[in-house]
Amino acid sequence: MLKINGSVAVVISDNVLFEGGAGETIRKKLLAECYVHTLLRLPTGIFYALGVKANVIFFDRKSGREEPWTDTHWIYNLRTNLHFTLKENPLSFEDLKDFIKSYNPENRRKRSATERFKPYKYEDLIKRDKVCLDIFWIKDKSLEDSENFLEPDVIAGAIAVFKLQSSNFQGYMKISKRNEGYILYLVIWITQNKDSVKEGEEQPHDAGPPISNILLFGIIFFFNFSCFSPEKLRRKKGGEK
Numbered sequence: 532m533l534k535i536n537g538s539v540a541v542v543i544s545d546n547v548l549f550e551g552g553a554g555e556t557i558r559k560k561l562l563a564e565c566y567v568h569t570l571l572r573l574p575t576g577i578f579y580a581l582g583v584k585a586n587v588i589f590f591d592r593k594s595g596r597e598e599p600w601t602d603t604h605w606i607y608n609l610r611t612n613l614h615f616t617l618k619e620n621p622l623s624f625e626d627l628k629d630f631i632k633s634y635n636p637e638n639r640r641k642r643s644a645t646e647r648f649k650p651y652k653y654e655d656l657i658k659r660d661k662v663c664l665d666i667f668w669i670k671d672k673s674l675e676d677s678e679n680f681l682e683p684d685v686i687a688g689a690i691a692v693f694k695l696q697s698s699n700f701q702g703y704m705k706i707s708k709r710n711e712g713y714i715l716y717l718v719i720w721i722t723q724n725k726d727s728v729k730e731g732e733e734q735p736h737d738a739g740p741p742i743s744n745i746l747l748f749g750i751i752f753f754f755n756f757s758c759f760s761p762e763k764l765r766r767k768k769g770g771e772k
């Protein structure tokens with residue numbers, strides 16, 4: 532049992548920081564009755580089990596009083612955009628030096644915010660949904676490309692156009708190489724101008740689609756037209772392989 536004014540560091544998983552019910556009750560109680568001064572977000576790849584997301588929470592036990600003991604809660608993000616493995620790139624003491632400096636064990640009341648070290652006031656934390664302490668502010672570079680991903684309704688629209696063009700196999704017999712390219716561009720154009728198409732707005736003809744969309748639909752149409760090209764359909768109809 533931790534004594535009054537005793538200090539402790541506990542390793543916890545991410546779900547302890549955001550789960551509701553009993554988890555929310557414990558976080559409220561901990562912030563009020565203890566001085567929860569620091570949370571270290573550990574990187575992945577440092578445990579034998581794959582995908583483990585863990586943290587180290589630091590707090591001091593305090594005697595009872597009406598006001599909450601935690602006034603400012605500091606979070607150090609040692610996870611986002613940092614990649615470690617047990618063999619090729621293990622976590623070392625050098626990787627912890629910046630955290631130790633930011634932690635400032637000599638005087639925790641004199642800390643400075645950095646790109647990876649941010650303070651959060653008790654008043655702000657207690658207002659968060661379920662008093663969630665699962666907080667990140669650094670943009671994950673691995674997710675940057677996801678901003679260019681096609682939305683589900685766009686993909687569904689493209690598939691509908693494709694099915695419309697390919698519903699009758701005999702139609703493939705009449706599709707020339709020029710028409711194949713036209714259909715491909717048509718689907719790409721629809722995905723890029725879906726909002727305006729719905730609203731009936733006219734789009735400039737020189738608005739080119741991103742290369743990611745061209746590649747995506749290029750692969751789809753290349754596969755389908757290579758499998759059901761007029762030549763292959765003629766061979767199939769004649770019993771040739």
